[in-house]
Amino acid sequence: xxxxxxxxxxxxxxxxxxxxxxxxxxxxxxxxxxxxxxxxxxxxxxxxxxxxxxxxxxxxxxxxxxxxxxxxxxxxxxxxxxxxxxxxxxxxxxxxxxxxxxxxxxxxxxxxxxxxxxxxxxxxxxxxxxxxxxxxxxxxxxxxxxxxx
Ligand SMILES: [Zn+2]
Numbered sequence: 158x159x160x161x162x163x164x165x166x167x168x169x170x171x172x173x174x175x176x177x178x179x180x181x182x183x184x185x186x187x188x189x190x191x192x193x194x195x196x197x198x199x200x201x202x203x204x205x206x207x208x209x210x211x212x213x214x215x216x217x218x219x220x221x222x223x224x225x226x227x228x229x230x231x232x233x234x235x236x237x238x239x240x241x242x243x244x245x246x247x248x249x250x251x252x253x254x255x256x257x258x259x260x261x262x263x264x265x266x267x268x269x270x271x272x273x274x275x276x277x278x279x280x281x282x283x284x285x286x287x288x289x290x291x292x293x294x295x296x297x298x299x300x301x302x303x304x305x306x
Pocket of ligand 1: 199217
């Protein structure tokens with residue numbers, strides 16, 4: 158499993174809807190700022206959870222630890238938002254998707270894909286960090302055949 162830092166994509170401006178930071182979540186957001194992609198894994202039932210949680214949602218164990226995630230997955234579904242909520246209006250239209258990571262984690266995130274890219278369910282994607290001027294956000298982008306390892 159490749160745990161190199163996620164690729165960075167620079168974005169002009171600030172996050173439209175910054176994440177709420179807490180003592181628990183700052184591990185995730187501070188790591189993401191450096192390209193570190195991680196979540197929590199239960200030390201009792203061994204299940205991986207995303208987003209990270211201080212208590213395992215499968216067996217309620219409080220014994221969780223941080224674990225690196227791989228960057229690769231496939232696109233489960235997607236849509237392009239044209240009529241965006243007010244805070245995201247300046248970024249519309251933008252694509253969002255549901256991604257299944259290789260580890261079995263399913264998550265929703267922004268998709269970095271212009272309107273010239275044909276998004277299709279099952280296509281390979283990789284996670285990236287959108288580096289806004291005031292902080293990071295995770296996102297996925299299609300892996301085109303010529304870019305694959
Ligand atoms: Zn558990």
